[in-house]
Amino acid sequence: MDTTKQREEFEAWFNNEVFSLKLADSKLVNCYWDAWQAAQKAAIASIEIELPERKSADYFADESFSRKDLAAIHNVTVEQCKVRVTAAGLRVKS
Structure with a gap:
């Protein structure tokens, strides 16, 4: 606001x-x-926000997509959340 x-x-x-x-x-x-x-x-x-941890390709078991791609999408999404949370003035839990 x-x-x-x-x-x-x-x-x-x-x-x-x-x-x-x-x-x-x-x-x-x-x-x-x-x-x-x-x-x-x-x-x-x-306020401190806890984000999901980064994942390796081995974490994903979906054969419809490349596990490497799923890991990359997950990790980029977590990083984008971190950017937006910190831009809002909140802290990200380490």
């Missing part, structure tokens, strides 16, 4: 739960916003 969308959701929560006033430019709202973002970053930093 982009920062603008997060800010909109935060302000909606803040205005409904904390104050019934529209205080989008106040220092108090910005202070809460900074705390909100820090909490989000801390929560994301604590």
Whole structure:
């Protein structure tokens, strides 16, 4: 989710739960916003994703496809998942 969308959701929560006033430019709202973002970053930093391990050609028993090709497809897919997970700010379990 982009920062603008997060800010909109935060302000909606803040205005409904904390104050019934529209205080989008106040220092108090910005202070809460900074705390909100820090909490989000801390929560994301604590998430660790475990991906499947790489496989060798010997792992695959399907005779319809080359075992070497299946292993390559599997391993490339795992690597692409790793790239996307880390791009989202999450950690990949080693």
